[in-house]
Amino acid sequence: MTTIEVKTRIKQYQIKIVADGLQQLGSLVTAVWQPSQVAVVTDSNVGVHYAQLVTDELTAAGFKVLVLTIPAGESSKSWQQVQLLIEQLSAAHFSRSDGILALGGGVVGDLAGFVASIYMRGIGLIQVPTSLLAQVDSSVGGKTAIDLPTGKNLVGSFYQPDLVIIDPTTLTTLPPRMLAEGYGEVVKCAALVGGDFWQALQPISGVAAILPAAPALIAASVAFKAQIVMADEQEQGQRQRLNLGHTIGHAVELLANGQLMHGEAVAIGLVQVCRLFAAHDLAPASLVTTIKSRLMAVGLPTELPTELPAVSQQAVVAVMQHDKKVHGAALTWVYLTAIGQPQLFPVAIKDLNDWLATLW
Ligand SMILES: NC(=O)c1ccc[n+]([C@@H]2O[C@H](COP(=O)([O-])OP(=O)(O)OC[C@H]3O[C@@H](n4cnc5c(N)ncnc54)[C@H](O)[C@@H]3O)[C@@H](O)[C@H]2O)c1
Numbered sequence: 001m002t003t004i005e006v007k008t009r010i011k012q013y014q015i016k017i018v019a020d021g022l023q024q025l026g027s028l029v030t031a032v033w034q035p036s037q038v039a040v041v042t043d044s045n046v047g048v049h050y051a052q053l054v055t056d057e058l059t060a061a062g063f064k065v066l067v068l069t070i071p072a073g074e075s076s077k078s079w080q081q082v083q084l085l086i087e088q089l090s091a092a093h094f095s096r097s098d099g100i101l102a103l104g105g106g107v108v109g110d111l112a113g114f115v116a117s118i119y120m121r122g123i124g125l126i127q128v129p130t131s132l133l134a135q136v137d138s139s140v141g142g143k144t145a146i147d148l149p150t151g152k153n154l155v156g157s158f159y160q161p162d163l164v165i166i167d168p169t170t171l172t173t174l175p176p177r178m179l180a181e182g183y184g185e186v187v188k189c190a191a192l193v194g195g196d197f198w199q200a201l202q203p204i205s206g207v208a209a210i211l212p213a214a215p216a217l218i219a220a221s222v223a224f225k226a227q228i229v230m231a232d233e234q235e236q237g238q239r240q241r242l243n244l245g246h247t248i249g250h251a252v253e254l255l256a257n258g259q260l261m262h263g264e265a266v267a268i269g270l271v272q273v274c275r276l277f278a279a280h281d282l283a284p285a286s287l288v289t290t291i292k293s294r295l296m297a298v299g300l301p302t303e304l305p306t307e308l309p310a311v312s313q314q315a316v317v318a319v320m321q322h323d324k325k326v327h328g329a330a331l332t333w334v335y336l337t338a339i340g341q342p343q344l345f346p347v348a349i350k351d352l353n354d355w356l357a358t359l360w
């Protein structure tokens, strides 16, 4: 078992990376929660595999369990699902002594985390991520969110969990496309860190190579993210680096309307931001091929999806104006001058069209 400590201004918790952690869930959870009611929020794919095991473990440990299943997919990060979950918690008389255990990918974690943060102004939350993306990124750091038609994650909170239990064994049921998209966030993280982490990606070729490397990739990603979150929980400064590839990625993901997964859109965003800053002579052009080769090695997309008419330059610029890195009249970009060397760069909103012109 690997344990990583996270200490923020108001919360201290542990991230535990445990092979077969679901089989030990009862004892892991009782280390932080007294027996009470637990709502296991999961989705229609993940619940089939793991809801029974989790329920049995929690019940044996003395908890009363309510399983709440949402439809799988990004469209569940919605007001409608927030309302449904909250009404179900209230109908079951959940109190502030009770908690939510988010069992699933980033969609479940973001939605259930948001609900935990607003129901009764905040109840207990444990993240049990089951996708690679959620294990390397979304379960850690306390960002919770739902989407609006105008942009990704526009409603949410910073709400740290009481515990994160990462069981890499759950990745054995994850479909290859989802394994690859989670790897998109690993490439982002390794590109920010550089050094041994970046070197560790060089032998990974083909989706099948991700699974055996996963425990080490998860530990490296989570350790890095925890450091950033501890230094800047609410993204006033250096946490913005974790948004590398997301300024274009989030806009493309939203406009693709379900055709691209988050990690796929981030993969496109990573390569395109390197192209953009190279075109403006602010970064070496060689970075484009360096990043692209790691993403293409597992079959991730790297080009703007020009076959989707909704993803036009004009539409991307319009969506970017809702990016949470807009401060006043400028949007802060994250880019790399080298692997392991992220930088921030503000661009005036009024200049975004011209700024992006080289990409289309
Ligand atoms: N809060 C954050 O810091 C943060 C960070 C990165 C991404 N995100 C968000 O996370 C979301 C993407 O997360 P995701 O890629 O995990 O998507 P997801 O939650 O939709 O999961 C991907 C698919 O895999 C399935 N799945 C998950 N685990 C499985 C398993 N073990 N076995 C079988 N099927 C499984 C899901 O049902 C879904 O169909 C996006 O909404 C993104 O904005 C949040």
Ligand SMILES: O=C(O)C(=O)C[C@@H](O)[C@H](O)[C@H](O)COP(=O)(O)O
Binding pocket: 137, 141, 143, 152, 153, 185, 235, 239, 242, 243, 246, 324
């Ligand atoms: O944790 C963070 O901070 C990140 O930026 C991680 C991102 O990978 C993640 O997609 C996050 O949800 C993006 O947040 P947003 O504030 O840009 O919506």
Ligand SMILES: [Zn+2]
Binding pocket: 137, 185, 246, 262, 266
């Ligand atoms: Zn992301």
